[in-house]
Amino acid sequence: MLLQERAPIFEDDTASTLGARTDNVAARLLVDAVEKIATGTAPRIPQDPAIATHWPRRRPxxxxxxxxxxxxxxxxxxxxxxxxxxxxxxxxxxxxxxxxxxxxxxxxxxxxxxxxxxxxxxxxxxxxxxxxxxxxxxxxxxxxxxxxxxxxxxxxxxxxx
CATH class of the missing domain: 3.10.25.10 (Formyl transferase, C-terminal domain)
Structure with missing residues (x-):
């Protein structure tokens, strides 16, 4: 991983509201990551498999x-x-x-x-x-x-x- 940031999940969030909020965070982090890669300062953060999430392909x-x-x-x-x-x-x-x-x-x-x-x-x-x-x-x-x-x-x- 290069960057990560926590995003809150509120009790009244829906897939749409949470997606919009995390899309904004992801866009900001992407710009930051590209700048860090370009300057050679991008961190390399190992992902902890104990807390990594995996979501299988959705079936009907x-x-x-x-x-x-x-x-x-x-x-x-x-x-x-x-x-x-x-x-x-x-x-x-x-x-x-x-x-x-x-x-x-x-x-x-x-x-x-x-x-x-x-x-x-x-x-x-x-x-x-x-x-x-x-x-x-x-x-x-x-x-x-x-x-x-x-x-x-x-x-x-x-x-x-």
Whole structure:
């Protein structure tokens, strides 16, 4: 490695916001690295394999939401896979539903993870192992415009379940 810098990850970060912040850091570090290489002052920092991260090639099934996880983990998963990435998804009535934004919420104990607990015009609440997640932006896989009308999604969910 030549240079590195830590970038904070905030609780409300998404793949897009974190990517924008780290892109800015990377651009600045690249300019600095080129200058150091040109002047012969570039450091050579060995990478510690114990803290190095490796990310395998993403497969389509990697986006599946595991409702057996705690609500906070599910929300982080959704935030990590949201735009510009392919998205986190679940299946409802045999149809693929992408969830782009969500928040953790409470729910009575004893619900089956993945069970739809509430449906209204702007959110879909789904049980997790320790509560629930309220999806606030979502779309069916066959919607081609990349945007969703939550009311239409809810109507399809009602007919699918």
């Amino acid at each position: 099934e990697d986006g599946v939401i595991d409702w057996n996880r705690p609500s906070a983990d599910v929300v982080r998963w959704i935030r990590a896979l949201t735009h510009p990435y392919p998205g986190a998804f679940t299946h409802i009535g045999g149809q693929k539903l992408f969830i782009w934004e969500a928040v953790a919420t409470t729910a009575p104990r004893g619900n089956v993870p993945g069970e739809i607990l509430a449906r209204d015009d702007d959110r879909l609440t789904i049980a997790t192992c320790d509560g629930a997640v309220a999806a606030t932006s979502f779309q069916w896989a066959d919607q081609s415009n990349g945007m969703t009308s939550e009311g239409n999604v809810i109507a399809r969910i009602r007919s699918a379940s």
